Each structure stands twice: as C-alpha cells, then as structure tokens.
Amino acid sequence: MPETNRIEYKRELSTDVDIEKEVIAFLNYHEGGAIYIGISEAGRIIGVEDADGDMLKIKDRVKNNLAPSAMGLFDVVTEEREGKNVIKIIVASGREKPYFKKKFGMTEKGCYIRVGTAAEPMPQPIIEKLFATRTRDSIGKIRSNRQDLTFEQLRIYYEEKSKPLNKQFKKNLELLTEEGTLNYAAYLLADENNVSIKVAKYKGVNRIDLIENNEYGYCSLIKATKSVLDKIELENRTATQITSKERIDRRLWNPVALREAVINSIVHNDFTREVPPKFEIFSDRIEITSAGSLPEGLSEEEFFEGVSIPRNRELMRVYRDLELVEQLGSGVPRILGSYGKECFRFMENFIRMTFPASKEVTPQVTPQVTPQVTPQVRRLLTVFKGEHNRQELQDMLGLSDRKNFRTNYLNPAIEAEFVKLVDPNSPKSRSQRYVLTELGERIRNIG
Template identity: 70%
Template structure:
C-alpha cells in the first residue's frame, strides 16, 4: 500500500519528525487521515523498539502542541504488520478549523492542509476564511446553567477502568469554558441534570399503543448510556427456528450493531438543541434517533466509509477513556456488516437508524418473553441488588411513597447519596417504578414496588 491523500508513512518517531504538521494537516482536511509510524515511503515495515513509549510521546505532543484542542479527535493504537509492531495514528477531521501548531499560531507556518500525499502550508486567505466560520456553538463552549455540579458517577466509572480523576480533571477533560466555568459537556456528565433519556416500547408497528416508557435520564450520560444498553440487551431475545435438520437460534437484532448504534446516538447527538437521543422498540424493528444530521462537509458516502467528524469531541474522549468507543470511525462500518445502508435515514435535523427484527415480536410472544425474563431477571437481580436497594425496597413494601418520605424512613439527609446509591439503582434494576413515569421531575412523583420487587421481597 502506498501513501494517499489519507495515509502518511513515517519510519520512526524522532525529535526531528514534524509529527504536529502531519496531524494538523489531517485535522484541517475534510476527511481526516491516518499516520503510520514504522513504515517507510516504499511501504516497507521497520522495527519499533519501544511502541508503548512512542505512543505516550505522540499523545503528549498532540495534546500540548496543537490548538484548538485535538483531544477526542485522534486515536493512537498498535498494529501488527508482518510480525512487527507499528503505530497507527487515526486523525478525524475537526469542527474548529483552522487547527495549527501553537508555536506559530494561525499563520502559514502553523497551519497546514493535506494536498495529495503531502502536508502543505495553508494560505493566509484560507486561514482567515476558516476562522471566520469556525464552529463556536458547541457543548464545550456553552456555559452550563448550573455550576454546582458533582461527578461521583463519572469518577466511579473511571476507577472501574483503573483510571483516576485528579483535582484538575475538569480542566484536563475539557469540561470548562475558556472563562473557567463548567460547560454543557460537564452538565451532561454530571450526577444530576435535566436530560431525559427514554426507551419506549410499543405493542405493534406504530406509535399508537405504548406499553412501556422507561426513563434512564437525569444522571451522568455515561450511566444513562449503560442503562439503555442493558435495557435493549434485555429486549433482544433469542428467536428459535426448528428445522428438520437442526435447531437454529438467532437474536432479534445484531448485538454489535445495536451497541454501536446506541453509543453513536449518545456521542454524536446535537445537544445544543436540547433534544436528547431517542430509542423506540416496535414489534418489527428498533428505531434509534439522534438530533442533528451529517456534520458540515461530510457526505453520505464518507459517512458510510467511516470518515469521522466528531460532533462532541469532549464526549468522544471520555467514551473512549471508558472503552465504550473503539477506534474513531469504526462504528458505522461495524453496523454495515449486519444491516444495509437503507437502514439509515437522514433529514435536515435528525439521523435515524432502523434495525428490522429477524421475526415479528407479537403481543403473545412479548407476554411469554416477559414471563421467562422475569424468572431470569429475578435470579440475576437477587445477586446484584445492593444492601442500600434492599433497604429501600423494605421501607416501601406495599406503600406508595415520595422521595422525601423514603429518605425520612431511611434516615438519609444527603439527597445526592440517596439518589445515586438508593433510588437510581432501584429504578434501573426494575424493582421500583414511578407513579408518573411521563413526568419524572413532577412535584407529585411517587414510587412503588414493581411485581419483580415484590417477588424479590417474598
């Protein structure tokens, strides 16, 4: 394979190698690109003595030497080529062009663009034009309307991946505006917010007969994502077809495509419109809808080919840190391994993915599955329920209680502790439910045990 407009080869990472120039050129290029370290111009593979050390150096150089911040816009991974380790740097096209080397600023010495197989200086006229149209209305630049945010949930998720958040994590993860205020990305990732994430389930093929309306919002977007993934996985039952020769089993939807579709909707949703992603389960399909159509400058063919222009680079970075996202641009090609391009529907304001089920999910089947799932879930939840959730279930028992009443019965005064350790886990595990599910923040909201919760207590 030779160098192309999207592929650059470098033999070794040295101090003399102007890596920043190559990265800047791809950030400014509408399709992004890939830089390989360990391959020369002829395509011959050379040995890299310290791949891990070089990867750290690469990340450090991109982080500190390029502006605007490229965090969330690049990946650095090791690949095996001819039995030797090489380094692959995946660079997405950025939405805050022009990108430049900090040392030289927005000048022809600092800005570069990919032309053919080379990184060329960007003309000053192009620099000025790009800067005048730079995207400023992003979740990283919008000040959160609340500044008293806490991030206990985010910290726990990082700890689970054996990573820690230090005192500077808000700045390091770009959760602050240039003025030092928490931004909208921070608001989305905080323990409490007002973002409603719903998973609706309908009896038939239309939205006429709603049978479930599950609420997983008002918490860290990471927690909401995991809750939606768990709920959809529970709904994705195994369909069985018995033939004369064998018993064939297949899940209603591809696990891989569902996961990629859900995460894609969370990461690339246009939250500046204050419209969250939506997930709907019908008898013959699942629909995943996110706000915002294709990013400017990205065609449909480029979208399907895996070219990436992350709409929310702050979210992309954190989802990658927590291993919810793999390599940049890998999601859509992975979905296309299981579903056709016709499953994607583009409009001026939305992107919808429609995944058909392998067989009709009739009301009768739904009831049978519910019985089976209840038995399975009862066993699983019994093992997973924490001591706090058991206490909450015990004090509610056969009563219908408000949050303040439950807190009083549990002798808890710190509301965040109650929400994070008691109420939210109980709702997620389906042992309690809201009396007004369509209005989670209603002042008249109360809670009661579900049939599953009652069976657990028995």
C-alpha cells in the same frame, strides 16, 4: 498500499519527524486520515521497537503542542503487520478549523492542510476564512446554566477503569469554557441534570399502542447510556426457529451493531438543541433517532466510508477513556457489517437508524417451570442494580473469598442463564461486568 490523501507513512518516530504537522494537516482536511509509524514511504514494514513509549510521546506531543485542543479527535493504537508492531494514529476532521502549532499560531508556519499525499502550509487567506467560520456553538463553549455541579458518578466510572480523576480533571477533560466556567459538556456528565433519554416500546408496528415508556437520565450521561444499553440488551431476546433437522437460535438484532448504534446516537447527538436521542421498539423493528444532521462538510458517501467528524469531542474523549467507544470511525462500518446503508435515514434536523427484527417463527413450547435456585444464587440476584463487576458483587454480598463467590454464587447463576457477561467475547477480562438476564429478572421478582 501506497500513501494516499488519507494515509501517511513514517519510518520511525524521531525528533526529525514533525508528527504535529501531519496531525494538523489531517485535522484541517475534510476527511481526516491515518498516520502509520514503522512503515517506509515505499510501504515496506519496518516496525517499531518501543511501541508503548512511542505512543506516549505521540499523545503528549499532540496534546501539548496543538491548538485548538485535539483531544477526542485522535486515537493512537498498535497494529501487527508481518509479525511487527506498527503504530497507527487515527485523526478525525476537526470542527474548529484551523488547527495549528501553538508555537507559530495561526500562520503559514503553524497551519497545514493535506494536499495529495503531503502536508502543505495553509495559505493565509484560507486560514483567515476558516477562522471566521469556526464553529462556536459546541457543547464545550456553551456555559452550563448550573455551576454547582458534582461528578461523583464520573469519578466512580474512571476509578473502575483504574484512571482516577485528579483535582485538575475539569480542565483535563475540557469541562470548562475559555472563561473558566463549567460548560455544557460538564452539565451532561454531572451527577444531576435535566436530560432524559426515552426508550419506548409499542405493541404493533406503529406508535398507536404504547406499552412501555422508560426514561433514563437526570444523572450523568454515562450512567444514562449504560442504563439504555441494559434495557436494549434485555429487549434483544433470542428468536428460535425449529426445522426438521435443527433448532436455530438468533438474536432479534445483531448485538454488536446495536450497541454501536446506541453509543453513536448518544455521542454524536446535537445536544445544543436540547433534544436527546430517542429509542423506539416496535414488533418488527427498532428505531434510533438522534438530533442533528450530518456535520457540515461531511457527505453521505464519506459517512458510510467511516470518515469521522465527532460532533461532541469532549464526550467522545470521555467515552473512549471509559472504553465505551473503541476507536474513531469504527462505529458505522460495524453497523454496515450487519445492516445495509438503507437502515440510515438523513433528515434536515435528525438522523434515524432503523433495524428490522430477525424473522420470528413459532418458538419451541416449553412448560413454564420455575427453575431450582440455590440460596446463594438467590442472594446474588437480589443485589443486582444494573451492571456490576466481580468485586462490586462480592462487596455487596459481604464476601471476601473470591473462589467461594465464583464457585457457589456467580458461576451457577451464569450456567442457569440468570446472569450474563456484558462482554461475552472476553470472558476472562479484568474489566468484565455482569448483568441479569430476563430469566434472572423474573426469578428475582418471584422472590
């Protein structure tokens, strides 16, 4: 594949390669782009010898040499091409243009823009025009109405990922305004706030008969997000179709697409309007509504092609740190892999995603018999309070023997379908977490 307006190749990372210039050009470009290290200009795969080392250098250079901050606007990942490691730098279009090299400031030596397949100096008139229209109402620039915020929940989530927060975390995570006060991003991520996300459930196909109205919030947005994901996962039950030849089980909604939709609606919600995203479950569909239209400069066509302009880069950075988001621009393509463009509706002030439920047929009738539950498994079910990793469950049970815990508690609960893996595709992952199934909830409530 040749270089394009959105793809740049570099044979290697060296002092002669001005990686800052290339990143700035894509930040200032309305579509963003990708830079590959280890591929020649002609498209020949060269590979890199020290991928991990080069990735650290790239992150350090972009973090320290660019302004405004590009954190939350770029990803650095590795890909295997023809058996060789290649580094890919994914850059989103920024909302605080113009971006520039700190060393040269907002001058033609510091600002660049993508023109065709090259990064060209940005003319001074364009620099001044972009600066005059720069977005100033982002959650990172709005001062929190509370300055007595605490972040214990956020500390716990970072420690779970072996990324403990240091004393400078508020500055490092950009939770401070330019004046040094806590900003609205900090308010959203704090232990206490006034933000609540609603998950409503209706009996029919309209909003007349409300049967559940759950609220998750007044806490760190990360905790609220995980609670919403747990609730939606419980609602995404398995529909069964019985034919003359086989029994077909399928979820009401594609779990991968649904998870991406939930995360996207929260991370890209326009919180400056003080309107949180809303989740509504009907008998035939689920609707997810987030505040804010498409970011300025992003067309629907570009949106569907995966072009990313993060509305809340501070949140995006934290969600990526905590592995709730994999990489920039991956959410919409994953949703489109299961649902068509018609599932999106763009309104003047909102974006709504509507996912129809898979066709439900008469399920196989099984007698309601309470399964036999061992004392160990029953003890395990009683300690669940959402998602937990193995060590948390052991600690809550007061068990030190990992083998005993897995053999007599966890594995039997999973086999009986009382407990399920949050990430079933990586059953042996060190970061694996577990949650009760609907059956597990019912058994626990029976007592």
